[in-house]
Amino acid sequence: MxxxxxxxxxxxxxxxxxxxxxxxxxxxxxxxxxxxxxxxxxxxxAIMAPAVAGTKRRAQEPSPAQTQAQTQSMMMEAMGRIRRHVEENFDDVGDAFATEARAIHEGRSEDRGIYGQATAGEVRELIDDGVPVAPMPPEPPKKSQLN
Incomplete structure (x- = not known):
């Protein structure tokens, strides 16, 4: 072939x-x-490079464990960047999140990005009412907590 x-x-x-x-x-x-x-x-x-067998030893494919570790590391890094962006650009409304999110959704408060804390019940009610919400990515572990 x-x-x-x-x-x-x-x-x-x-x-x-x-x-x-x-x-x-x-x-x-x-x-x-x-x-x-x-x-x-x-x-x-189209122009393409030919597959030529050489005498150089090929790098070994990473093991499934190495691939999983690399993927996990990339995901943690991406989640950390998202969290930092939210913390730097959105308003922290603390435990008033559910009330403020609903007020923004209903036009009773200034339309802006917010973050804070809400109970599972409050989040379910917001979702049921069509208020867009998403969980914050967790804080990345401190280097001292890693293996």
């Missing part, structure tokens, strides 16, 4: 697999190859 990077006349990129190099030419001449995005039959091979 041979894989080609392909591109249509509208610059949609995709790939195709062929039994041999001549198969691409035969199928293209017969109008059998088309872009999966726009169905254009004006398809050509």
């Amino acid at each position: 041979i894989r080609y990077a392909l591109v249509c006349d509208r610059e949609h990129e995709f790939e195709g697999w062929f039994g041999a190099s001549a198969d691409f030419d035969d199928q293209q001449a017969g109008g059998l190859i088309e872009c999966p995005v726009c169905a254009s039959k004006a398809v050509r091979k």
Whole structure:
């Protein structure tokens, strides 16, 4: 099997697999190859780097545990950035969150971003009434608390 990077006349990129190099030419001449995005039959091979086996040792794929740890680290970093953004740009209304969120939703208070605390029951009532709310990401653990 041979894989080609392909591109249509509208610059949609995709790939195709062929039994041999001549198969691409035969199928293209017969109008059998088309872009999966726009169905254009004006398809050509795109430039691609060949897969060449070398003598350099390839880096080993990360283990599932390493991949999970990397993903978890990235997620914690992203949640920390979101939390910092909210804390720096929104008003902290403390335990008056449910009351203030409802007042903003009903137009009785200035429309602005807020954060604070609410009970599970208050959050359910806000959601049931169509008031948009979302939980704050947790505070990232301190480096001294990590393994």
